[in-house]
Amino acid sequence: MTEVLGYLRGGGVVMVPIVGLSVWMWSLVVQKALEFWREGGGGVELQDALDYLRGRAPLKGRGPKVLLLEKLRVMGRLGLREVEVVLREVELELSTPVRTVKVLASVAPLLGLLGTVLGMISTFWAISIHGTGSPKALAAGISEALITTVSGLLVSIPGLFAYALLSRKASKVVADLEEFAARVAVRARGN
Template sequence: MFEIVKAGGIVMVPIILASIVAAAIFLERLWTLQGRRVVPAELTDKVWKWVEQNQITDKHIQALQQNSALGKILAAGLANRHRDRAIIKEAIEDAGRHVVHELDRFISTLGTIASVSPLLGLLGTVTGMIKTFNTLSTAGAGNPMALAGGIAEALITTAAGLTVAIPALLAYKYLRGRVTTLVVKMEKEAIKLVHAIEAGAVV
């Protein structure tokens, strides 16, 4: 493996670094974006129990804020439960924007890696072909072994760039889809809360 990396030349260094960063981002986001961590089912049940029994207090709201992404959104609505509907919605939407920003963290970087990796591979292809033509100009075409280094560099970096880019792109699309699903679930719970407040169920 080391010989292959060595044959790929200097461009292999950023490609390998990109692969490490992409893997780290994917694993970290995979852990962070678990449904039970972002939209815990027991939290929803607990909040509606408080609502039904009119037990909402500042202590409950503070606990919600520290619980999860959904908890932050519900806490924003409950903290403004005595105010106008427009203000409640604005508070929920503002909290939602912050939550979505947190959920999206690093995912754009993963998309950038997916876009840049093939270009790094292409750069390696160009440098490899330049090396090949330099060899041709100095040693001629009589020695195939002299040309092999440049050709190997071109092929290895192209393959390495695509090997990083394809999984990174798939991971990017998967994480984007997961964030969208979680946001939809949180929106549904937030709408339920607004309706409950309008109905006078939350005091």
């Protein structure tokens, strides 16, 4: 544990936003992964959906289908346009945290680069004060530069992989949701 704290201290002030960004990103990844894989599409049967929309029965469960049906019921109409609007709202709610993961994973190496620049500035400052004869004075700045670069990449690379997995799953959930919404709209107009 003391090695980790030493590593974080060695990276300087830029390690604070890198660690904060990492915690934020991974909390979103875990949240969405649990949501997608535990709830899936939200196993709502077509007849249960129609009964709910007509006010005949409560809706059980949770997940994207339940969210879609709740929004459709509030809207009160099941026309093609209304279904499309609600689908886009639900899609946005599903995909916004996933896109945030991508942004955070993309920002991490930039923060690492900022730390690199600050570490090099620190190194040149040490050279201007101590000259090149003091390796210890130079080592702190170089160490800061390298630690922040590595840290930014260590956050970014797995974050981009997580984004790819979540994005693929979100696309599948949205496609299933579109098909379900179309079936609900057709059946609701038919009865």
